[in-house]
Amino acid sequence: EIVMTQSPATLSVSPGERATLSCRASQSVSSNLAWYQQKPGQAPRLLIYGASTRATGIPARFSGSGSGTEFTLTISSLQSEDFAVYYCQQYNNWPRMYTFGQGTKLEIK
Amino acid sequence: EVQLVESGGVVVQPGGSLRLSCAASGFTFDDYAMHWVRQAPGKGLEWVSLISWDGGSTYYADSVKGRFTISRDNSKNSLYLQMNSLRAEDTALYYCARADAAYCGGDCYDYWGQGTLVTVSS
Numbered sequence: 001e002i003v004m005t006q007s008p009a010t011l012s013v014s015p016g017e018r019a020t021l022s023c024r025a026s027q028s029v030s031s032n033l034a035w036y037q038q039k040p041g042q043a044p045r046l047l048i049y050g051a052s053t054r055a056t057g058i059p060a061r062f063s064g065s066g067s068g069t070e071f072t073l074t075i076s077s078l079q080s081e082d083f084a085v086y087y088c089q090q091y092n093n094w095p096r097m098y099t100f101g102q103g104t105k106l107e108i109k
Numbered sequence: 110e111v112q113l114v115e116s117g118g119v120v121v122q123p124g125g126s127l128r129l130s131c132a133a134s135g136f137t138f139d140d141y142a143m144h145w146v147r148q149a150p151g152k153g154l155e156w157v158s159l160i161s162w163d164g165g166s167t168y169y170a171d172s173v174k175g176r177f178t179i180s181r182d183n184s185k186n187s188l189y190l191q192m193n194s195l196r197a198e199d200t201a202l203y204y205c206a207r208a209d210a211a212y213c214g215g216d217c218y219d220y221w222g223q224g225t226l227v228t229v230s231s
């Protein structure tokens with residue numbers, strides 16, 4: 001099983017500043033990596049897929065990078081609505097098994 | 110508007126069974142693979158199961174293999190999860206999620222329901 005490890009567990013950043021979240025895979029997942037945002041009481045929302053492609057309607061301040069085992073989600077200028085929990089997910093095609101990281105909570109500093 | 114509405118979550122005793130449903134609307138249901146993803150209270154996300162657009166292929170997480178069965182009825186625009194031999198660790202909010210081939214080749218989720226809560230407790 002591919003294990004996804006996110007760091008840090010909690011990140012405190014001030015509005016308007018940049019946030020950088022990391023995700024590491026226990027083995028290469030190529031670019032088969034997605035990022036989701038989840039706010040309290042809500043379902044997750046797809047932000048990024050293919051490691052770096054924004055999903056429809058996602059603001060340009062969200063960007064993803066990386067391949068293989070190391071991935072980064074960057075939020076360039078934090079807005080109040082960006083404070084949430086972020087999950088990475090790998091989706092290597094075979095075997096059909098999908099795993100999420102444990103999440104990074106982005107909180108207001 | 111795409112909508113996914115889960116139902117069927119209740120309190121059930123260990124060893125019991127339960128069937129979850131997900132009613133889909135606002136899109137052509139049989140164009141899409143569908144997944145179940147769960148989230149234990151205060152915890153992260155865990156993929157549970159996948160079914161292909163026609164129901165011909167199904168996949169499961171090791172933690173539920175042999176106990177859970179995913180199915181769909183395209184004539185009713187509905188997705189199901191039959192859960193048997195339930196354990197305390199199956200307690201979670203269960204989401205159904207749509208997998209659009211335009212994203213990740215159908216392996217990540219562009220729409221989610223609001224979830225249905227399953228509690229396994231004596």
